[in-house]
Amino acid sequence: MADLVLDAVYAGGTAGNISDDPLSRLLPGVGNQGGFRFNVSKQGRDVRFVALFTTGAELDWPDTLDPQTGVFTYYGDNRHPGKELHKTPRRGNELLRDAFEWSHGAARVRVPPFFLFEKAAPTGRDIRFRGLLAPGGAALTSDDELQAIWRSTRGVRFQNYRSRFTVLDVSKIPRLWIADLVTGDPLGSNCPAPWREWVEARTYQTMLAPSTTTVRSKAEQQPDVVGKRMVAAIHSYFSGRPHDFEACAVEIWRMMAPATGACDVTRHSRDGGRDAVGEYLLGPVADRVAVEFALEAKCYALDSSVGVKEVARLISRIRHRQFGVFVTTSYFNKQVYDEVRADAHPIVMICARDIADVLRGHGYGDVHAVQGWLDHRFPAPPGVGPV
Numbered sequence: 467m468a469d470l471v472l473d474a475v476y477a478g479g480t481a482g483n484i485s486d487d488p489l490s491r492l493l494p495g496v497g498n499q500g501g502f503r504f505n506v507s508k509q510g511r512d513v514r515f516v517a518l519f520t521t522g523a524e525l526d527w528p529d530t531l532d533p534q535t536g537v538f539t540y541y542g543d544n545r546h547p548g549k550e551l552h553k554t555p556r557r558g559n560e561l562l563r564d565a566f567e568w569s570h571g572a573a574r575v576r577v578p579p580f581f582l583f584e585k586a587a588p589t590g591r592d593i594r595f596r597g598l599l600a601p602g603g604a605a606l607t608s609d610d611e612l613q614a615i616w617r618s619t620r621g622v623r624f625q626n627y628r629s630r631f632t633v634l635d636v637s638k639i640p641r642l643w644i645a646d647l648v649t650g651d652p653l654g655s656n657c658p659a660p661w662r663e664w665v666e667a668r669t670y671q672t673m674l675a676p677s678t679t680t681v682r683s684k685a686e687q688q689p690d691v692v693g694k695r696m697v698a699a700i701h702s703y704f705s706g707r708p709h710d711f712e713a714c715a716v717e718i719w720r721m722m723a724p725a726t727g728a729c730d731v732t733r734h735s736r737d738g739g740r741d742a743v744g745e746y747l748l749g750p751v752a753d754r755v756a757v758e759f760a761l762e763a764k765c766y767a768l769d770s771s772v773g774v775k776e777v778a779r780l781i782s783r784i785r786h787r788q789f790g791v792f793v794t795t796s797y798f799n800k801q802v803y804d805e806v807r808a809d810a811h812p813i814v815m816i817c818a819r820d821i822a823d824v825l826r827g828h829g830y831g832d833v834h835a836v837q838g839w840l841d842h843r844f845p846a847p848p849g850v851g852p853v
Contacts, residue, residue: 470639478591502558536672542627599631687797693822715763715793766796
């Protein structure tokens with residue numbers, strides 16, 4: 467009978483089996499397995515509400531919540547070859563297709579509320595409530611909101627959905643509204659105002675939570691075991707020719723910042739403290755404003771930190787109205803991180819963990835995929851083979 471409180475943890479049982487699952491007790495009728503868990507009307511025609519559950523352990527399908535923008539990225543349930551996009555056992559992709567289609571028209575009232583939960587600890591069945599989701603977002607195009615993307619496993623291709631939701635500015639879901647949803651009354655007196663406004667006018671009142679953590683520790687900059695192998699493959703590939711890594715660093719930055727325009731890798735003998743210079747484009751397509759940036763790249767081993775000297779070199783070369791991008795296959799030591807953030811230098815600091823995360827987001831989820839990407843995008847010069 468508890469309300470759903472934002473970021474509260476709901477404890478699982480201790481029997482050591484599936485009966486420990488707390489979600490099926492919090493939300494009636496949703497079951498105790500899977501990422502998509504529905505409450506369906508007695509006639510089976512309407513989905514009353516949906517619990518989206520993510521473990522964060524699917525490395526090839528990195529569900530991601532960005533608290534600073536309120537955007538949640540969620541991957542559908544066609545995660546293995548052999549099935550058509552919408553023919554999944556739990557019909558999750560079919561629901562995504564319908565919900566995002568309904569979200570753009572008069573049928574928006576048919577869209578069920580989505581409640582986001584995540585696994586709260588590596589072991590056990592405790593879960594954390596992460597918010598009320600509405601399909602799409604005020605700053606997203608329809609193509610950005612829901613995309614069918616291709617993946618491959620052992621050379622076999624298949625499609626899955628990548629969906630994007632907005633976390634609405636609701637700090638508590640009252641139990642009375644959950645009861646109303648079960649009876650088919652989603653817009654009754656207990657409905658949270660942000661959900662009502664979204665249904666009636668597609669207005670997003672977004673939950674925004676600016677980060678207070680500005681300095682990441684070494685552990686926070688290091689990827690998991692598979693991610694370390696991926697980044698180590700990049701370091702090994704450019705071993706003996708670290709300056710060739712600069713083009714790779716530019717590509718990694720483009721993955722993170724798709725609005726990047728022209729970007730030129732500078733000659734090593736004349737780089738002036740910048741391995742590349744480029745433009746980041748702002749504004750409408752017909753009238754773009756270009757903000758210049760300078761990029762520095764260091765292809766270091768995972769345990770070899772970037773220090774003050776390397777970052778100071780980039781800072782000294784940034785001109786007025788420019789920003790800097792520093793890409794490394796290792797991590798930034800505490801002193802340099804403290805100084806950059808304390809002095810508010812406009813430097814984007816991209817470490818090994820960031821590289822692993824963005825590669826996974828673009829479909830390169832293991833060493834084999836990363837190696838293929840390197841071979842295709844950055845072939846070794848004639849007579850030089852990758853190490």
